[in-house]
Amino acid sequence: MPIAALSDLAGKAECPLLVIKVGSALLVGKEGVRREWLTGLVAEIAEARARGQQVIVVSSGAIALGAATLGLDKGGRGSLADAQACAAVGQIALSGLWAELLGSHGFTAAQMLLTLEDLEDRRRYLNVTATLTRLLDAGAVPVINENDSVATQEIRFGDNDRLAARVAQAAQASAVLLLSDIDGLYDRHPKEPGARMIPVVEGVTAEVKAMASADSNSGMGSGGMISKLQAAEIAELAGICLVIGNGQHDRPVARVTGEGIGTLFLPCRKASARKAWLGGRLRLKGSLVVDAGAAAALERGSSLLAKGITEVEGVFERGDPVAIVDGAGQVLAHGLSEYDAAECAAITGMHSSEQAAVLGYAPRSAVVHRDQMVLK
Known part of the structure; x- marks a missing residue:
């Protein structure tokens, strides 16, 4: 009850x-x-x-x-x-x-x-x-x-x-x-x-x-x-x-x-x-700033793709918790990053078809997968 x-x-x-x-x-x-x-x-x-x-x-x-x-x-x-x-x-x-x-x-x-x-x-x-x-x-x-x-x-x-x-x-x-x-x-x-x-x-x-x-x-x-x-x-x-x-x-x-x-x-x-x-964490290692299109996609339950990221803040490794924020600084979600900060910065704004040439390996399906993310 x-x-x-x-x-x-x-x-x-x-x-x-x-x-x-x-x-x-x-x-x-x-x-x-x-x-x-x-x-x-x-x-x-x-x-x-x-x-x-x-x-x-x-x-x-x-x-x-x-x-x-x-x-x-x-x-x-x-x-x-x-x-x-x-x-x-x-x-x-x-x-x-x-x-x-x-x-x-x-x-x-x-x-x-x-x-x-x-x-x-x-x-x-x-x-x-x-x-x-x-x-x-x-x-x-x-x-x-x-x-x-x-x-x-x-x-x-x-x-x-x-x-x-x-x-x-x-x-x-x-x-x-x-x-x-x-x-x-x-x-x-x-x-x-x-x-x-x-x-x-x-x-x-x-x-x-x-x-x-x-x-x-x-x-x-x-x-x-x-x-x-x-x-x-x-x-x-x-x-x-x-x-x-x-x-x-x-x-x-x-x-x-x-x-x-x-x-x-x-x-x-x-x-x-x-x-x-994950959503109750008080310490995050960095932030991923996203555009309006990515913010809307997150609300619909989508994963975060590199194409929607506009800026990377902080120093973090793969698997570290990060905040996903919009351009006004509002926290949209917490998630575990599939890339470290340098890799995120390198592929910011890119389609998946462009990322392999930068990373040197086939890109992962998302920067933050929806299964490793909680909306705020």
């Missing part, structure tokens, strides 16, 4: 596997860990398990906890070195806290620290999938965080909203619940007069993106509304619902599912598992 309303997140039939993301400001306040609040959330996780649902937790808070322990200002985010050091210290406390509270209900917590590369590389992504599946089968509650102690600015998610969506893809979850410091998506900045919360979103369109703000009210976390919409796009590709709810209240899950307060993003499509992984 597909999810159609916020109340369905509490149903075993509609939502057999739920990913709950917890933001830093919810876990750590000015006085330290918000233990009473977290105890209540863990009780809600126990209730979900009693209903027969599986739960995966994506938990922020390591950097904030480490900053409090080390006495570093700016929440431990003053520099990359500070963040890495704080994460190394705080992750021990964070995992211990989850293990203790889940253990009080008879559940085993299983820590997983992931980097961007763990989910961007296809083989490592499948390894994550296998591990999550085995942990859930064994009755554990996976508690996941980005491995901030080794992540760099260039190779990191930067927020746990998108990480939660990628984890949901890997685990084939039914829904993602992002517990944050706001009730949901508003049609403008929520501080503006007349701002209205949007209860249901069917597909993240350009109009929906225009509603987003990058602000994070707490100043402690790293993900604003923009990152949450990006997470919704990632989830949508895999046919997964995503919900934004306010975690600042006691029993926040019940507030979302019981009182219906939050924004529900319903997926309008579902790509294959491989295409969902």
Whole structure:
């Protein structure tokens, strides 16, 4: 049964596997860990398990906890070195806290620290999938965080909203619940007069993106509304619902599912598992700029041919992920290139009959084949 309303997140039939993301400001306040609040959330996780649902937790808070322990200002985010050091210290406390509270209900917590590369590389992504599946089968509650102690600015998610969506893809979850410091998506900045919360979103369109703000009210976390919409796009590709709810209240899950307060993003499509992984990638090695004719052909389900390419950007090898963009810079698709960047540049704009003389071998059927491409 597909999810159609916020109340369905509490149903075993509609939502057999739920990913709950917890933001830093919810876990750590000015006085330290918000233990009473977290105890209540863990009780809600126990209730979900009693209903027969599986739960995966994506938990922020390591950097904030480490900053409090080390006495570093700016929440431990003053520099990359500070963040890495704080994460190394705080992750021990964070995992211990989850293990203790889940253990009080008879559940085993299983820590997983992931980097961007763990989910961007296809083989490592499948390894994550296998591990999550085995942990859930064994009755554990996976508690996941980005491995901030080794992540760099260039190779990191930067927020746990998108990480939660990628984890949901890997685990084939039914829904993602992002517990944050706001009730949901508003049609403008929520501080503006007349701002209205949007209860249901069917597909993240350009109009929906225009509603987003990058602000994070707490100043402690790293993900604003923009990152949450990006997470919704990632989830949508895999046919997964995503919900934004306010975690600042006691029993926040019940507030979302019981009182219906939050924004529900319903997926309008579902790509294959491989295409969902490809379309959800955050790091691309380059771009192929195409003309209007090629853009129209892609919309009809065609592969990308060299004839329609007008420009090649970036340095990439055969098999690397690239963006396909139009002349205005709008991303049309992600795909795996059949040629490296130099070869793409050499055959740009050419018919297949002309390419052999340039390449020195018979050209492949396409620069990006439709089977290795997902439209955005």
